[in-house]
Amino acid sequence: MxxxxxxxxxxxxxxxxxxxxxxxxxxxxxxxxxxxxxxxxxxxxxxxxxxxxxxxxxxxxxxxxxxxxxEPPPSLPLTLIMALPRPKVLKRVLRTISAMGVKRLFLINSWRVEKSYWQSPALEEEKIREQLVLGLEQAKDTVLPEVMLRRLFKAFVEDELPGLIKDSMSLVAHPIADALCPRDVRQPVTLAIGPEGGFIPYEIEKLEACGFKTVNLGERILTVETAVPVLLARLF
Amino acid sequence: MxxxxxxxxxxxxxxxxxxxxxxxxxxxxxxxxxxxxxxxxxxxxxxxxxxxxxxxxxxxxxxxxxxxxxEPPPSLPLTLIMALPRPKVLKRVLRTISAMGVKRLFLINSWRVEKSYWQSPALEEEKIREQLVLGLEQAKDTVLPEVMLRRLFKAFVEDELPGLIKDSMSLVAHPIADALCPRDVRQPVTLAIGPEGGFIPYEIEKLEACGFKTVNLGERILTVETAVPVLLARLF
Missing domain, CATH: 2.40.240.20 (Hypothetical PUA domain-like; domain 1)
Structure with a gap:
């Protein structure tokens, strides 16, 4: 603290x-x-x-x-969209993104998200807030991130995402993408990160149809926990 | 896996x-x-x-x-020097550095490292190897990192470090440094990371005397677990 x-x-x-x-x-x-x-x-x-x-x-x-x-430190000009990880990983990722200055996170469903994760007590508002506060206390910040839960992938991507990504660079981390994740972009970004095992082809297609570009982090497959700080550190 | x-x-x-x-x-x-x-x-x-x-x-x-x-993926041209973290953090950091392609890690003592950490079973050769293997299996790599333990800060910095840092950019992560950590350096790096709470001034002076430059990651104070992937992602 x-x-x-x-x-x-x-x-x-x-x-x-x-x-x-x-x-x-x-x-x-x-x-x-x-x-x-x-x-x-x-x-x-x-x-x-x-x-x-x-x-x-x-x-x-x-x-x-x-x-x-x-004044608290500047926040990242980022909207983060993550497939809901398993509860233990979620807790650590919430602390990490809060410490790194992410202020808007959507936790979404995806084909490879286990249904049971949506029942976890770690998703209770108070539990989420607890982890976010730990991140702020660690990093010396005061601005609580907003965390939104979206259990319907298709509805989220079709109805809500087009409005969210306006005026931002929209990227989806995908191990088999052709392009490397860009560095130091100096502009607002919407970044989507899939579950362990990745988004399925249908989900990638839906995101691409919405305007997302797939990017990778090289040959190595990283866990979501490691990929999140690595992606944020490259982008900003 | x-x-x-x-x-x-x-x-x-x-x-x-x-x-x-x-x-x-x-x-x-x-x-x-x-x-x-x-x-x-x-x-x-x-x-x-x-x-x-x-x-x-x-x-x-x-x-x-x-x-x-x-062929396995290329490794990072990096020697990582870390103040020994607490056992739980050590296990995760070992997996992370192994997955990210670090091949040489020195775990060293520092003023703010609790003495009890050196007694942890997590430091047994077999336990260290277990975590490193998990990292390789995650990232799709085969080359096991070398991990060396150095319990004497002064002896390590004075006797061994000058030889290790030859022909590399030598950086020590330090929250109150003036310069930001460089990006995409495309050359060998020796990177030192302190314990939670940081290296003490004496230790920073010893590292600077050896040729290290202090660098920071911005205003936010990150845990060692987050700082490691963030530093590696910026540097390479």
Whole structure:
């Protein structure tokens, strides 16, 4: 936790003091090993970042006077579309994309997505948010990504995707594509990533018909978990 | 498992037939759902890749006639030096670097590496090899990376590193560096990555004295697990 993320209901009195009792208190005691008087990096959810001056610390609660005057880091000009991965992978991918500055993610169905994944508790709004917050706290950011679930591939691609990709470079990662993924594109991108095993030919055709270009990452087949940071690092 | 990695002692008779009974058999039955007559992608450890023609399959064993005539994919011209991460992270990082084509990794000590990490069973030669093999099987490669353990930071940097970095671009990832990590360098690189929390100033000074240049990845602080694929994807 390189930044303590604050929420509106952490604030006490009418002003700039917060009182924390949850895992953030534990972290400040156990990991930061902080004392009263210390300054900690803080940020307000979807707001500015700054410094928290520790005015009170006990095993039950901590209080800080906070000054919020620093803009969060720039986000990536990216809409990410991912076939829903298995729950364990999903959790890590959510932390990764949140830490890397992705602000819009669509989790979609695909032929090779196991139906059971859609029943996972990891998809509950609160669980998704938990992982996204961990990513923000890691990377020092405050802007929570939006995550949308779309269980119907065809309806999503035909009805919603054409509007989403407007004015962006639209790419789909596909191991057998002819072209390598471009580098340092300096423009908005819509990037689609398939499940382990890849999108099936029908799905690739639907995405191509919508305007997507298939790109690969070389001869090596990477897991989704590795492919996501690799693709983002190449593109931006 | 996108490639079944074969070892010398898998071969039966004097020739090109292999007999497998271990987790690879399970995988071929459960995941590939293969039948006799099928062709599977195979590769010989540190040798060529090719096709295995399934001649016999039972719940107890499988046999393939293999043809090995394809070179494995090119490796990265990189020596990676990493402060030893915690065991769980180490396992994932080993899979990632193996899949991405790193062939030489030094795991070193650093001030912020917890001493207990050096006692972890994950550091046993067999355990390290297990993760590296998983990475090769994922990416379709056969060339096992070398992993070296160095428990003395100063001795490593002073005595061994000067020889290792010859004729390479030497970079150390450091969040507060002035320069961004370069892209697409097309030359050999020696890359050092610190522990969570980073190398301490003394360690950075020692690396700089040896010829390393500090580079960052922007404002965001990434975990080691994410930083590794991001750095490799930028550099190559």
């Amino acid at each position: 390189n930044l303590i993320l604050l929420f509106d209901d952490d604030f006490i009195k009418a002003g700039n003091s917060v009182r924390l009792k949850d895992h953030r208190l534990r972290h400040v005691i156990d990991v930061h090993q902080a004392s009263e008087g210390d300054e900690l990096t803080v940020g307000l959810l979807n707001g500015k970042m700054g410094v928290g001056h520790l005015t009170f610390l006990s095993p039950e609660a901590m209080e800080m006077d906070v000054t919020l005057n620093v | 996108n490639l079944i990695l074969l070892f010398d002692d898998d071969f039966i008779k004097a020739g090109n037939s292999v007999r497998l009974k271990d987790h690879r058999l399970r995988h071929v039955i459960d995941v590939h759902q293969a039948s006799e007559g099928d062709e599977l992608t195979v590769g010989l450890l540190n040798g060529k890749m090719g096709v295995g023609h399934l001649t016999f399959l039972s719940p107890e064993a499988m046999e393939m006639d293999v043809t090995l005539n394809v």
